[in-house]
Amino acid sequence: MPFLGQDWRSPGQSWVKTEEGWKKYSDEKNNNVAELKSYCKSEEFYKENIFLAMNYDVAAKKRKKDLLNNNTKIPYFHRDKWIYVHKGSTKERHGYCTLGEAFNRLDFSSAIMDSRRFNYVVRLLELIAKSQLTSLSGVAQKNYMNILEKVVQKVLEDQQNIRAIKDLLQTLYVSLCSLVQDMGKSVLVGNINIWVHRMENILHWQQQLNNIQITRPTSKGLTLTDLPMCLQLNIMQRLSDGRDLVSLGQVCPGLNVLSEDRLLWKKLCHYHFTDRQIRKRLIMSDKGHLDWKKMYFKLSRCYPRKEQYSDTLQFCTHCHILFWKDTNHPCTANNTEGCCIPVSPQGFINLFKY
Template sequence: MPFLGQDWRSPGQNWVKTAEGWKKTTADNKNHRYCEEVEEKDDCYNKENLLLSLNYDVAAKKRKKDLMNNNSKVPYFHREKWIYVHKGSTKERHGYCTLGEAFNRLDFCSAIKDTRRFNYVVRLVELIAKSKLPSLSGVAQTNYMNILEGVVQKVLDDQQNVRPIKELLQTLYVSLCALVQDMGKSVLVGNINVWVQRMENILQWHQQLDSIQINRPAAKGMGLTDLPASLQLNIMERLSDGRDLVSLGQVCPDLGTLAEDRLLWKRLCHYHFTDRQIRKRLMVSEKGHLEWKKMYFKLSRCYPHREQYSDTLHFCTHCHILFWKDTNHPCTANNPESCTVSLSPQDFINLFNF
């Protein structure tokens, strides 16, 4: 039991508990000296181990920091490709899950390389660009821009989905212009110069997409124009965007005639819009026929299109975990499939509106 002397800076006296009570140890006590020597050796050994462990931690942190600095375009993702979405503080978890945290934990870099998930990720990135950029943390913003760069690079390599990505870049640039003007209100995380550099990158990506030249493959076998008209019309029915249908009709006069088919535009209207919406926007020609093509573009300006994706994010209502369909998550339900709900991109955004 240490005992302080008159000088508070002194180490005090050493006491030992015995059967008769506490006794002050003497300097000539051999056992006490031996114990002190053993304790000193143990202290030195523990100090050496502590220093080694501290040096190891510092070295590991330095290697991780150097890796992030040298290869900053590689976003950091957790090993688990799912995230627990909680909307309040509990004894086990403090705080709530944010959009930026979910954006970092889910493997979007691999998702953009998957044809089934590409359109889903693009739509999600577009929704974040419209209203959720201020909600992202600094790391989430970096990952967001890296994913966007990966999307642009995939379009440049595959020469597909050029128009949707150009529209996405235009939406993001307009949103950033509005947010940068309010920088004094601290609506964006990070330095203003960083955001200006990102806006310049967006313009550069847009120019690259404008200058893209689609390489036509060498003619081998039959082409679209060589097919019968019934098959050509059947292929056109698979297009879900009227603008693609108009572009296809500009290839040659024969395809242009098929692209004006009224039944084709009627199916397109009923695919994207409800009967009530169609009745509100009826357009009749002089001959008394419904102008389905004009109605489609008029409805497109008034109502959102129907969204359909090959693969989406899923949410487990039992364990409150957000995950991709083919990713296993630690569900404790007896029938996990009955607790799984498919989420649209807008549903994913609404999940974090606390």
């Protein structure tokens, strides 16, 4: 028996979209047609305006997004006290540990707040700025700039270690100028606008450090000049940087006389340099004596000075774990202390050179 109903292939009912929702299209309701057409036209006009506005603001939105990503201060640190340094794939671990990964996971953000570790972290930041910026991942570079900002803020608050931070910022700025301008923008991970913004921040930090005015404490008490001369000289012998001695000698005439002591500069030369290095750079004064002060600054330009830190990272030769000195790492050796060796800032970087 044939099917006598409406053909199932015929088109269905017509529906149109109105402000009140979807309605059936009816020829009898001609008054609604004009409203529907006007509504469709207004909707098309609205879409065109949105499309033009999006095209007009796309560049501005991209710049804002770059600055927002750069200004995000979310620390991606795991805040671990130790990290396993593996240079090859094993059954337990695949891949290898990179410098950026170690920089992210080790707690450098808290280390800068410790006066014992401050100079260590600053020296490490300086070495990374000289030659290792291109080896850091995008997250590690962001963490680097966040830690650097915390270092600058700490110096501005405490008014200490100003010279070291100035040298660090100058080294970083020179390296970035070389990487961005001379070698091209592709060598650095991230958008070029972000790095330009970071360079502007570095210039701003340098200006803030130059405007620091150290104020004397209001409390009245003994000062360095009130101590006996033998104690003043003993304190000067504890300084390991010749520039600090020169700055101290500019305070008053009495300290200036003590800062020119030949024995003081002689001990400083023998502390930083070997006898062979000293014999190659002998300088005689007008009186026929060795000018130890001039020799120190000449030796400093030719050879690296001895570095000494109150607290450093430790490396366990038994389990290949890098950790801070005051923390316990999961070591299976019987004599844990005998397996641990201190790691200098340069030694930290050398661990991740393959």
